[in-house]
Each structure stands twice: as C-alpha cells, then as structure tokens.
Amino acid sequence: MTQTKGAVAFRNVRKTFGSFTAIPDLTLDIEPGKLVTLLGPSGCGKTTTLRMLAGLESPTDGQILIGGDDVTRLPADRRDVSMVFQSYALFPHMRVGQNVAYGLEAGGMKSAEARKRAEEALELVGLSGLAGRLPAELSGGQQQRVAVARALVLEPQVLLLDEPLSNLDARLRRKVRTDIRELQQRIGLTAVYVTHDQEEALAVSDTIVVMKEGKVAQIGTPRELYESPASDFIADFIGEANVVDGRVLSVQGDVAQVELGGVTLSLPSRGQSPGPTQISLRSNALKVTVAGKGDGTGIKGTIASSAYLGDHVEYEIDGPLERIFVVDDESDTPLPSGTAVALEVRPRGVALIPGTA
Structure with a gap:
C-alpha cells in the first residue's frame, strides 16, 4: 500500500x-x-x-x-x-x-x-x-x-x-x-x-x-x-443566514468594532478595514425579547410574522436590518404580529463577510 x-x-x-x-x-x-x-x-x-x-x-x-x-x-x-x-x-x-x-x-x-x-x-x-x-x-x-x-x-x-x-x-x-x-x-x-x-x-x-x-x-x-463564510453566497447557502449591511468602525489587530442595527459588536476582522460591510447573521444568533422587558440595548424590531414548529418558533422581524429570519428555541409561545421586540446578538453565528468593506 x-x-x-x-x-x-x-x-x-x-x-x-x-x-x-x-x-x-x-x-x-x-x-x-x-x-x-x-x-x-x-x-x-x-x-x-x-x-x-x-x-x-x-x-x-x-x-x-x-x-x-x-x-x-x-x-x-x-x-x-x-x-x-x-x-x-x-x-x-x-x-x-x-x-x-x-x-x-x-x-x-x-x-x-x-x-x-x-x-x-x-x-x-x-x-x-x-x-x-x-x-x-x-x-x-x-x-x-x-x-x-x-x-x-x-x-x-x-x-x-x-x-x-x-x-x-x-x-x-x-x-x-x-x-x-x-x-x-x-x-x-x-x-x-x-x-x-x-x-x-x-x-x-x-x-x-x-x-x-x-x-x-x-x-x-x-x-x-x-x-466563517467566504462570501454572501456561502453564508446564505450553508445554514440559511441573513446577509445584512453593517459598518466596520475600527480595527485593532484581529478584532473589529462593528456597528449592526444600532448596536456595536466586537467581531474577528477577517481582513476587513473600516467602512461599509456585509455581515452573516445566523437565524439562531438573535435572542428575541419583548421591548421594555430586557436591558433595552438590543436591535429594535417588530414581529412581522411568526410560526410555531414544536421545539422552536420562527419569526420574520422588520427593523433597521430590513426583514430578517429568526429562530427562537427558548420559547414555545409565538409573539403576535406587531409586537415590538429587542434582539440581543449572541456570541456565535455572527461573522463579517470578507471583501465587502
């Protein structure tokens, strides 16, 4: 052999x-x-x-x-x-x-x-x-x-x-x-x-x-x-991500400060420089909280539609990121359309897409 x-x-x-x-x-x-x-x-x-x-x-x-x-x-x-x-x-x-x-x-x-x-x-x-x-x-x-x-x-x-x-x-x-x-x-x-x-x-x-x-x-x-998707095509094709617009505010070493929907995140820079960028935002990377019940620091949005699927709830949410798709596996009761919510960004499932700055 x-x-x-x-x-x-x-x-x-x-x-x-x-x-x-x-x-x-x-x-x-x-x-x-x-x-x-x-x-x-x-x-x-x-x-x-x-x-x-x-x-x-x-x-x-x-x-x-x-x-x-x-x-x-x-x-x-x-x-x-x-x-x-x-x-x-x-x-x-x-x-x-x-x-x-x-x-x-x-x-x-x-x-x-x-x-x-x-x-x-x-x-x-x-x-x-x-x-x-x-x-x-x-x-x-x-x-x-x-x-x-x-x-x-x-x-x-x-x-x-x-x-x-x-x-x-x-x-x-x-x-x-x-x-x-x-x-x-x-x-x-x-x-x-x-x-x-x-x-x-x-x-x-x-x-x-x-x-x-x-x-x-x-x-x-x-x-x-x-x-770490290399393009918006990969981000969307692997795991159904939301590809949304953001802005790299500053880069220090391998870490970028990124503005996303009115909140600031620290993300791996992936070769990006300050300026407009695109961000891969996984459907399970956001925690949905009714506006006013959390700390008030999340991305603001409004429930456009919801669907109960047994072990999770699926939402379409309108806001500064336009319409995004969110999966909530912590709740078994869908919020009704029109509910004002705050979206907390979790550490995993968010990434800059290289070459889009």
Whole structure:
C-alpha cells in the first residue's frame, strides 16, 4: 500500500457539453481516508465532477489522478472506484447476496468465494442474515445499505456516493447518513459524497467543497463554512443566514468594532478595514425579547410574522436590518404580529463577510 492510496486529485479539469462549459477549470485535492462532500445547488457541477471521477464522463481537458495514478482516460471498470447511485440500482430479480456478489463474479471470482465475501460485506453494513431476501422485501434504508455493501465488496480505493439519501424520508435519512459516516470512519475509506442538502453535508463530512457555476466557491470543514463564510453566497447557502449591511468602525489587530442595527459588536476582522460591510447573521444568533422587558440595548424590531414548529418558533422581524429570519428555541409561545421586540446578538453565528468593506 502506498501513501497515496485513496488520494484523489483534479488538475485543471475542464468539461464542456457542446458550447456549454460545465466545469471551467477545477483543481482539487482529496486526502486519503477522508469523506469529502461536493455541495451546491442544482446545476453547479457537483454531479458532473463525480461522474468524471467515476469514469462515466470524460474531461475535455485536464488530468484526474487516483492513488497517484493518472486515470483520466481509463474506463470506469479500471479506476478502482465503486459508486452508490441515487436509485440504488439493485437487480430486482436477484437475491440480496447475489446483488452484492455480482461485481465479484462478473470480474471472474468463483461463486463460492464471491458469496462469502458478500456475506462479510453485508455483515459490515449490519445486514447479516438477509442475503436470501429480494430487494423488494427490504425497507428503503436496508436497500441503500445493500447498495453500499455491493460497492464496498470490491474493495475500492475510493467510494463515490451520488445523492445517496434522496429517496429516503427525513427520519430514515438521519439514520442512514449516520450509518454511512460511521462505516467510512471505521474502515478508513476515502469517500466522495454529492448532495444538495446542507444539513446532510454538515453532518457527514470531514471537508465540504461548495460549488457554484462549476467553480469551487469555498473549501473547509463544516465548522469553518458555517462560522466563517467566504462570501454572501456561502453564508446564505450553508445554514440559511441573513446577509445584512453593517459598518466596520475600527480595527485593532484581529478584532473589529462593528456597528449592526444600532448596536456595536466586537467581531474577528477577517481582513476587513473600516467602512461599509456585509455581515452573516445566523437565524439562531438573535435572542428575541419583548421591548421594555430586557436591558433595552438590543436591535429594535417588530414581529412581522411568526410560526410555531414544536421545539422552536420562527419569526420574520422588520427593523433597521430590513426583514430578517429568526429562530427562537427558548420559547414555545409565538409573539403576535406587531409586537415590538429587542434582539440581543449572541456570541456565535455572527461573522463579517470578507471583501465587502
């Protein structure tokens, strides 16, 4: 095993479809043993990137390496990767064990050995004893784990997952994403995961690559992207932030004094200088208090609308920041429209957006 086994690299990769350029120039490194998520809205190029890595699309220009080897022009079956598709792609007429063993047998392995390896893969994903069932006899989550077992049994350098949870309901998505993450960490496999779901990406990833119009908008850990967005696009896309106007009053070292809606905050300066700026303000970064009941130092506003959602209340609030979206998880009784409120800014969830001063 070499040090580069499982490493992935894109070098100046470009992909066009006729006159349309889907990927203008992608250079990206993925460390071995990490789960890296390609995240972005529809049409951002994330699936095209995954398909080029899988060998299902050929780049127009550039180079793709897996484990240090140039695979740019290799067919899919010679790339040492396995893919879990959105649709699972299980053979409905084959038993679970036959589905998992199919790739091994197609590659020339004797049936007895392939079935043994399939049983081991099913045990790995928590499906021991289900080899004799048909896919239709399994739940959606079980079918997804069969698809993962079928990919893992080939012992690939890289596991590719294309929107793997999109066919599951919300509760099952949480369960299966946890299973996939725990499995990936347990076996130390490099995984490239594509999704448009921000919460899913935050939950499973070592690193998130946010893409926009075929380009990398920001790369970082889930915490880095959530707490330190590099642009208003990232702030709005990761975690639904309010992007509001403010002013940097002064900067001393790495700390800026910032005016926001009539109050002054101390924030990491992130390279900003005094002047107008934009600020990422998370929906849960504000504590809502009825005006006159607090210390009177918060941002003034008026409730425009409210919604009770069980464990929290959602508000739209008008004021000096125009209309903003606020989540209050400390109250179970919504304030009525027209209520005057003061908004206390919490320490977390507020950040200057670089390059906007």
